[in-house]
Amino acid sequence: MSKSVVTRFAPSPTGFLHIGGARTALFNWVFAQKMGGKMLLRIEDTDRERSTDAAVTAILDGMTWLGLTWDGEPISQFARADRHAEIAHELLAQGKAYKCYSTPEELTEMRERARAEGRPPRYDGRWRDRDPSEALAGLKPVIRIKAPQSGEIVVKDHVQGDVVFRAENLDDFIILRSDGTPTYMHAVVVDDHDMGVTHIIRGDDHLTNAARQIVIYQAMGWDVPEMAHIPLIHGSDGAKLSKRHGAIGIEAYRQMGYLPEALRNYLARLGWAHGDDEIFSTDQMVDWFSLEALNKGASRFDFVKLDNLNGHYIRSADPARLYDVMVETASETGRNSDYAGLVANKQTILSAIPELQPRAKTVLELIDLAQFIYAARPLPMDEKAALLLDADAAAHLSKLVDIFEALNDWTVEALDGAVRSYAESVELKLGKIAQPLRAALTGRTISPGIFEVMTLIGREESLGRIRDVVAPNR
RNA sequence: GCGCCCUUCGUCUAGCGGUCAGGACGCCGCCCUCUCACGGCGGUAACACGGGUUCGAUUCCCGUAGGGCGCACCA
Numbered sequence: 067m068s069k070s071v072v073t074r075f076a077p078s079p080t081g082f083l084h085i086g087g088a089r090t091a092l093f094n095w096v097f098a099q100k101m102g103g104k105m106l107l108r109i110e111d112t113d114r115e116r117s118t119d120a121a122v123t124a125i126l127d128g129m130t131w132l133g134l135t136w137d138g139e140p141i142s143q144f145a146r147a148d149r150h151a152e153i154a155h156e157l158l159a160q161g162k163a164y165k166c167y168s169t170p171e172e173l174t175e176m177r178e179r180a181r182a183e184g185r186p187p188r189y190d191g192r193w194r195d196r197d198p199s200e201a202l203a204g205l206k207p208v209i210r211i212k213a214p215q216s217g218e219i220v221v222k223d224h225v226q227g228d229v230v231f232r233a234e235n236l237d238d239f240i241i242l243r244s245d246g247t248p249t250y251m252h253a254v255v256v257d258d259h260d261m262g263v264t265h266i267i268r269g270d271d272h273l274t275n276a277a278r279q280i281v282i283y284q285a286m287g288w289d290v291p292e293m294a295h296i297p298l299i300h301g302s303d304g305a306k307l308s309k310r311h312g313a314i315g316i317e318a319y320r321q322m323g324y325l326p327e328a329l330r331n332y333l334a335r336l337g338w339a340h341g342d343d344e345i346f347s348t349d350q351m352v353d354w355f356s357l358e359a360l361n362k363g364a365s366r367f368d369f370v371k372l373d374n375l376n377g378h379y380i381r382s383a384d385p386a387r388l389y390d391v392m393v394e395t396a397s398e399t400g401r402n403s404d405y406a407g408l409v410a411n412k413q414t415i416l417s418a419i420p421e422l423q424p425r426a427k428t429v430l431e432l433i434d435l436a437q438f439i440y441a442a443r444p445l446p447m448d449e450k451a452a453l454l455l456d457a458d459a460a461a462h463l464s465k466l467v468d469i470f471e472a473l474n475d476w477t478v479e480a481l482d483g484a485v486r487s488y489a490e491s492v493e494l495k496l497g498k499i500a501q502p503l504r505a506a507l508t509g510r511t512i513s514p515g516i517f518e519v520m521t522l523i524g525r526e527e528s529l530g531r532i533r534d535v536v537a538p539n540r
Numbered sequence: 541g542c543g544c545c546c547u548u549c550g551u552c553u554a555g556c557g558g559u560c561a562g563g564a565c566g567c568c569g570c571c572c573u574c575u576c577a578c579g580g581c582g583g584u585a586a587c588a589c590g591g592g593u594u595c596g597a598u599u600c601c602c603g604u605a606g607g608g609c610g611c612a613c614c615a
Contacts, residue, residue, distance in 0.1 A: 078615045113614055143615095170613070177612090186542040187611065208613055226545065235543050235611090243613040250615045274544060274610040297546075298608070306608075332552090335564090339553055342563040361553080363546045364608060371552065371565045381578075424578040435576095485574085500574030512576040 071103025072264045075129075075136065076143075076254070078110040079121035082315025083128035085367060086269060086299045086307065089333040093296060093360075094267045095134045096334070099352040106261055107136035111144045112253055128316035132326050133348070141261065143253050150248030153256050153286065154209045154241050162285040163241060165207035166193040167200075188237035209242035211252075213281050221276045224294040224357035231277040239278055251275060255282040263291050267357070270295035294357045297337050297364045304366055321399050323428030325383065325391070328376040337361045345378060377427040385419035388432065395429045404433050407440030414439050418522050421514035438508035439523060444534040451505035455535050459502035462492070464536045466503065467529060476525045481517040506535040 073094040077087050098105040109125075111117040126140070157163035168176075168189075177187040194212060214233040221229040241252035248256070254275075258266060266276075273295045283290045300306055307313040319329055330348055338361065340346070340354040380388065389412065396405040408415055415436055426432040438445075447455070469484050489499045504516045507528060513519055520528045 076615095080615075110615060116614080173613085181541070184541060188542090221544095229544065231543070237611090240613055245613080247613085249613070254615090269609090270545065271609050272615095275615095277544090295545085300608080302551080304607075335552060337552090342554060344552090344564050361546095365553090366551060368551050368565075374565055377578090425576065427577095482574090489574090495574085497574050504575060510575090514576085516574060 069264065071098055071101035072106060072262050073098045073103065073267055074106040074108055074258065074261060074263050075134075076108040076110050076257075076268070077125050078113065078116075079118060079125060080113065080116040081121055081124075082317065083125040084307070084313045084315060085319075085333070086313075087125075088128065088132060088316050088329070089299060089336060090268055090296065091129055091134050092132070092330060092333050093294075093338070093355075095136075096348075096352050096355045097265065097267060097357065100355050103264070104137040105135075106138060106263070107140040108257055108261065109140050109142050110250065110253075111142055112147070112247065112250065114144070117144075124315060124317065131320055132316065132330060141257070143257060146253070146257060146260075147247055149260065150253050150256050151242060151246055154248065154252060157211060157241070157282075157285055158209055160285075161212075163209050163211045164194055164238075166210045166238075166240075167202065167205050167207045168193065169205070186235065189239070191238050194238060206244040208240045208244045210238040211241050211281060211285060213238050213278075219277045219280050221273065221280065221293060222290075223273070223276070224292060225297075225360045225362060226270065226273060226295050229273060229277075231274070236278060236281065241282065251278050252282060255279045255286075255288075258291060259283070259286070259288050265292045265294065265357075267294045267296065270297050294360065296360055297362055299336055300364050300366050302366055302368055307367070321395065323395060323430035323432070324372065324376050325379045325429070328372065328379040331379070332372045332375050336365045336367070337363075345375065373427040380426055380429070380432065381423045383423070385416055385423075388419055388423070388429070389416055391429050392433050392436070396433055399430075401433065404437065408433070408436065411440045414522055418514070418518075421518050421522070425514070435514075438510070438513060438519065441509060443527075443530055445506075445509035445531060447505065447509045447535075448511070450511045451509050454502050454505040454511065459505075460536050462488075462499055463502060463506055463532050466499075467532055467536060470525070470529060470532075476521060478515075478517040478521055481520050485517070503532070506532045 075091040075094045077083065077091075083091075095105050097103075107129075109122055111122070122140075129136070154163065158165070166189075173189065176190060180187045189210070193207075193210070213236045217233050219231045219233065219236065221231070223229055239251060240249050242248055276293055276295065280290055298306070316329075320326075327348065330351070331345060334346075334351050335344065338355070338359055340359065343350075343354070346354070389408075392415075393405065393408050395401075396408055418436060418439055419432075422432055422435045425435055466485065466488060469488060470481075473480055473484055485499055485503070486496055489496045500516050501511065504513055504519070505511060507513075507516065507519050507523070523531075
């Protein structure tokens, strides 16, 4: 019986949860679910300059919205600094690490000279075997680990396969800074070990770091966790995502009207596949997932495809839930008049949503499509709608007002029948009558079925809107 | 510069020596139809290049080109 799986998601709180981080979190979560294990959350906040509480909140909120749960309390890496230092000193005591008294200026010069001579910019190990007594008085040392000087380090990766690094390419890197704080490379290893992490799933920008981290694991005699370095996500133009290039926070996707299940499905298909399956539930994702099925190549983020998937999930969503999401989204994005209209017309909106669902790809579009319900008379006409309402159209609409007033039932069937027979009586195709009617009733040329619109807004409102365009001054 | 990783339709991908190279999104056409969607049907489009290995390479190996990541007392 192998020990149960523990994964972790370890964001640094220097900004929002971006799309790449969200996918990393998703894969960690899905894998833990599948294996019946746990996913822990560790906030890598050792960079005190750039870490903020607001970012931590944004990340946790983003994960919660996406439906990614973690086990236990989030762990602060910064809070564990003493433990990191303890291990660094243990390594020192064992002679597997040493104090280095090189100054930053000295290191800069070392790198520049190496670069000038065409050598890799690495620390040359000058303090590896030097006696501390040779150091300048008052200088605070850093602690460097003794990396192997020959042989190779193999990262056994579930995605990338065995990746071999020659020891010559690894230098004696710093594990504890001169102020006694740990470096990222060191803190990660100590934390992953202490947290009992069995599987490290992270972006492949960490692949070369993995070799360095293995040096620490080996020095401590610790088991190296299983690793899976997943490919990165690029922007739609193939360029790396950056702050000014599409790397927006997960909350921005919510504000753009995407549903979390759509995003989960989309993200899962970026770099991972289960045969030809495109649309699948989160349960299926968990059921089908395997690290070996992850791709190695980076993929591009494609909003068009996300839109398509989101449309699918909007179509299959429960109207009551969609209503809530519409209200939240309107509120959150400052669409105040929409918010007021949605809240004031809850019942009508609720019954209209099934008509709206097949027509929207995002919640924002859903809101837009619902506007005809709460638009105030006289309705604003968009350009195409205004063009439809010429004198001919007004004449027909005027007749229709009479017909509608005489109608006993205000139902889709009754209205449909009435308008059809009118169109027949004047020898016009239904569309010739329906389009001006649509313009008058919605102010637009596109809308749900026009008879559905009429039943939704009701007889009085319908007649009022038609009269507004037939006799604007009355 | 050094190290490592990657490369199938425009995009996401299936493929794991022998396939008419499959699916999805997009796009185009047709159908449905009161508009727009939805839905249905059909179509367009790819193995980066050059060498090997093999009876046979999209698939295995080596180069080339292109892309990415890393090389801090950042994470």
